[in-house]
Amino acid sequence: MRRANIALALTALALVALPIVATLSRQPFWISVATELVIDALAVTALDFIVGYGGMVSLGHAAFFAIGAYTVAFASTSGHNSAPLNWALAVFVSALFAAGVGAVSVRTSGVFFIMITLAFAQMVYFLIAGVKALGGDDGLSMTARDVMPGIDLANPVIYYFVVLAILAAFVLLSQRAIGARFGTVVRAAKQSERRAIALGFDVDRYRWLAFTLSGAVTGLAGALFADYQRIATPDMATWLQSGDLLVMLILGGAATLLGPVFGAIAFGVLRVALVGVTDHWMLVLGAILILVVLAGKRGLAGLIVGPDA
C-alpha cells in the first residue's frame, strides 16, 4: 500500500511542478505536450472504467471524444463561447449518444459488443466528415478559446492547471465509484456475469450506466482538447484513435489508479522518442504493445507500484 501512496504523491508532484520547471528552463513546449497528455489521461481514465474494471472492450470511444470536441467547436463558432457551458453541453451530448449506443450494445457481449461500438464510431466518423456545417473533412476550427469568468484560459499554464484539476477530480470520482456498491456490481459482472445475474442484479442496467458515464467523460476530454487546439476534426473519431486509447490503457496498466496517467505519458513519450529515431516508429510501437500484452503484468503501474496499483 505504501508504495502506491508514494507513487501517487510523486506523480501528482511531477504533474503540478511541470509547468514551473518548463517555464524556468525556457521550454514552454513541454507545457503544451503535458496538456495533451493530461487530456489523454482523462479519456483513458474514462475508458478504464468500462474496459479495465467492467471488461467491456469498446473500439468506439473515439467517437465520444469527437462528439465532445465538435459540440464545443460548433457552439463556439456559433457565437457561444462560455467554456463551462460549452463543456457541460459537450458532456451532455456525449452522454446522450453513449446512452443510445449503450442501450443497444450492453445486451451483447464479446465480439458483438466490440463490433457495435466500432460500427457506431464509424457512423459518427462518416457523418461528421460528410456534414458541411461541421466543416467536412477539414473539421471545424475555432478562432479563439472559450472563456471562463475569472480564469484566463488563454494562458497555457492556467489551461494546463484547469485540465489537471479536472483530471484529478475525475480520477477521484472514478476510484470512489469503483469501490462503491455500483462499481462492485460492474466488477463482479466482469468476473462472473452468470453469478451477478443469479444474485439478482440486472447486469445490463449497470453496464449501461457505466458505459454512459464513460462516454460522457470521454466527451469532456474531447471538449477540453477542442478548446485547447481550437479545432475539431473527423479523424478524432476513427477506430484507430479508439485503438490508441486502448494502447495507452494497456501500457499504463488497466484497472489501476495511475495506469491512465502512466499510459498517456508512456504513449506520448514513446511517440516522440521513436519518431526521432525512425520513420517507422509504428512498427516499434506495435512490437512493444504485443510484448506488454503478452507479458501479462499490469502495465507500467503494475511494474512501478506492484500488485496494489
Added chain:
Amino acid sequence: MPEIALATRNIWKSYGALHVTSDVSLEIAERELHAVIGPNGAGKTTLLAQLGGELRPDRGTIEFGGRDITRIRAFARARLGIARTFQITTLCADFTAEDNVALALQARERHSFRFWRSARHEPALREPARALLARVGLEARAGIASRVLSHGEHRQLEIAVALALEPRVLLLDEPLAGAGVDESANLIALLGSLKGTMTIVLVEHDVDAVEALADRVSVLDGGRVIATGTFAQVRDDTGVQRAYLGGGDG
C-alpha cells in the same frame, strides 16, 4: 396438503432432435428437500437452469408459489427468492470470500446505484457476511481471494452466498461434486441444518447424501422423470435400477 413452492408443468427443452428435457412435471412442496438424481447426461443441470431462469423451456410452464414465472428472467427470479449454486465454480475469483458474500447481501437491496461510499467498509454488509461465512465454516478464510480457495471451500462459499439472499427456494447443483470425505460430511451436515427451513431442490450424484437428506427423490433419465417418491420407493423401482445399471453411472 402442503403448499407447492415450485412446480414445472410439462416442460420440454430440445436442441434440434435431442430432447434434453422431456415433458417434465414436478411439484416441490414448501420446505421440502427434493433431490433430483439420474445418470450423467440425464438433463439434471438443464432442468435446474430452467428453474433458475438461465434457460427457457420450449414448451410448458414453471410456477413459483402458484405464479407463472416461465417468462421471468433469471435476475428477476433471484429477486423473487430463487437462489442457486452452480456446478462449475462461478464465484468472483478476484473478490475475497467475504466480498462474495457481501455482494450477495448487497443484491438484496432495491438497487446498488451508490457511487461514493466504499462497499468494502460498510459494516451493514461486512458483519452479516462474516456471520454467514461462520455458518458454513469459512470464517477463517474470509479475507482470502476466491481464486485461491480450495474446491471444497468453493462449495461452502457458494452455499454461503446463496443463503445470503435469504431465498425461499434454494437450487443446489451437485454441491458435493469433487469434495473429499471430510468436506462431504461437513457439507451434508450443513445441508441437514438447512433442511426444513426453506424449500431445497438438490441435484446430486452422491447416493448416501441423498438418502440422508431427501424428503422425496425424482429420478431423471434421458430428459424425463422416470420415478418420484421417497428414497426407498425410488431405490426399489425397477425402472430406476435399469436406468442406472443400463448405461449411466450412479
Added chain:
Amino acid sequence: MQLFIEQTINAIQLGVMLFLIASGLTLIFGIMNVINLAQGSLYMIGAFTAATAAAHGAPFIAALAFGAVCGCLASVVFEVVLVRRLYARDHLDHVLVTFGVILIVNEAVAMIWGRSPLFMATPPALAGSVNLLGVPYPAYRLVVIAIGLVVAGALYLTIGKTRLGMLIRAGATHRDLVEALGVNVSLLFTAVFAIGGFLAGIAGAAVGPILSVSVGMGEQVLITTFVVIVVGGLGSIRGAFIASLLVAAIDTFGRAYIPGLLEHLFSDTTAENLGSALSSIAIYVFMAAVLIWRPRGLFPIATR
C-alpha cells in the same frame, strides 16, 4: 438500367471477395474464439506480393498463387509465433495484440515497398470488356467473380466433404469432443489459420488490378469483413457467404443510389456530402438492424 446491371455485378464481385476474407475470419473466431484484426493485413500481403510478382513478369495465375501462398505463410507464422499465446486469453488481449500486428505489418510493408500505391496491371488477355445484356462490363471483374466462386466452391468442398473439414466443423461446436478424439488440436488450429491466410491472400491478389494496392488497404476491408461475420453469424461459413453478398449489395447500391436519391430531397452540396456519408454508414445501419432482429446474426451456429 445499365447502372443497375453494372452495380449488380460490382456487388457480386465485392461480395465474393469479402467472402474469401470473411470465411477465414469467421472460422478463426468460431473455432478458436480469437478476434483476429490482422486478417486485413494478410489480404494486403497477398496484394503486395502478387503485384510484385506480376511486375517481375510472372504470369497472372502465378502471381495470384504467389499472393495466396504468401498470405498463407504469413498467417501460419503469425499463428505459431503469436496467436498460440492468445488462446487462453480474453478478447481485449486479442484485440490489442492483433492491433499491434497491424501496426507492424503496415510499417514493414511500407519499409519494403514504400508508401506510394503499387500498380498491378490487368492481365492483357482479360483487359477488355464483355457485353452483358447489352451493357459493356470489364472482363477482369467477371474473372475475379469466377476466381472467387471457384475458391468458395473449393472451400465448401473442403469443409463439407473432407476429414479436415469435418474436424473443423466439429471444432467449432464441440471443441472437447475433437480433443477427445485424439486429434492434434494445435495442428488443426494452425491449419485453420493457413486456410484463412490463403483465402485472404488470394482475395488481395485478385483485386490488385482493380483497387489501389497500398498500405492501409487492409483496414478498409477489415471493418466491412467484421460487419459481414457479425451479420452472418460467428463461425458460420454459410452465414458469411450470404452476409457477404448482402453487405456488398447494400454498400454498392447504397453508394450508387443514395446520393442521387438525396438530390431529389435536398440542395446539391448538402446532398453530395450527406449522400456519401449516408452511403458509407449504410452497412452499419444494416448491421444494427440485423442484430436487433437476430442478436446472434442470421445463421448462428449452435451453442457449444
